[in-house]
């Protein structure tokens with residue numbers, strides 16, 4: 327890892343994992359029902375205060391102002407003060423995110439509204455709101471109501487790494503959520519976020535660099551390995567999601583806002599998106615797991631994704647043509663990045679990022695930058711050094727250069743490439759399988 331230290335690449339490599347435990351209704355609903363309903367009351371008070379201020383033409387309430395005002399409310403006193411404050415914070419976060427979406431042209435976003443009284447709101451316990459001892463969580467409610475003790479399953483606080491190291495976790499946040507199956511309340515779920523501290527990563531300097539595109543993921547390693555992971559299922563799911571949104575939007579624009587039909591459509595849209603999002607998430611999990619397992623199997627020390635935030639910003643300002651920005655906005659990059667991060671750490675591979683600057687318009691082999699060498703989406707044909715290769719593999723090769731040397735233009739390819747392996751999602755086996763390179 328010598329070069330990594332030289333370049334000042336210091337990663338914290340802190341691993342946070344959230345583990346879920348099912349809480350059966352018969353035991354836990356009587357315990358958590360009152361605080362969860364109190365949470366809904368606090369939320370609705372936030373909505374009410376904001377609307378009142380608006381109709382009276384007064385200044386919009388502040389987070390601190392509302393926290394102070396609600397302190398004397400009965401619902402506030404059913405929760406630990408941090409849990410009650412968290413509800414107000416979540417409300418303001420929802421207001422901010424709505425404003426952000428509207429600014430970005432999503433006029434149809436509605437500001438957060440009242441929730442039905444019987445909604446069981448997710449309750450959050452922050453550091454001071456709970457204690458943890460010998461596999462048991464002590465969740466504090468208000469001073470008067472005391473605390474609730476919840477036993478955790480065996481081994482909740484430990485994680486065994488591939489090299490046999492056992493990490494001991496410290497809980498940093500606890501949530502209790504209601505789980506619904508259709509309209510029926512199925513149970514409660516305890517989500518505990520564990521901080522497993524710094525993961526000892528593999529002491530080596532092998533690097534794998536990825537280029538993530540809609541439907542295809544390219545990988546180049548510092549050993550010259552090249553992989554293409556074809557994932558059209560993910561792409562078509564995302565496209566189908568966009569189509570679903572557009573269709574509902576069109577139907578809703580034809581009826582009166584807030585009308586019965588409009589509300590029915592809104593509900594139907596939410597249900598449809600929920601299902602689709604679940605399938606998209608399953609797919610990104612499968613993909614990031616496959617990536618992490620490839621890295622682990624090859625003893626890769628640094629697994630590098632292109633930093634995609636810059637590209638997305640570019641897409642929004644119109645630097646790229648409309649079609650390209652549509653494509654770019656399609657993949658759930660944040661989801662992929664988060665999953666890649668923790669899945670790599672769990673396998674003692676260090677996740678990292680690099681700028682994607684010029685990676686798709688520069689030749690990996692000779693370092694000539696020329697946009698027109700990208701003959702079409704999938705094909706890179708350099709007229710200078712006569713290299714012909716898959717355009718996405720060219721991109722991941724340049725990401726490798728960007729990561730190792732800070733740039734890719736004018737640099738000869740640092741490693742000899744071994745020729746690509748191609749993987750494709752197999753629906754029946756529910757995993758990625760190797761196929762012949764011609765299939766790509």
Ligand SMILES: [Zn+2]
Pocket residue numbers: 689690691692693694708709710711712713
């Ligand atoms: Zn070239």
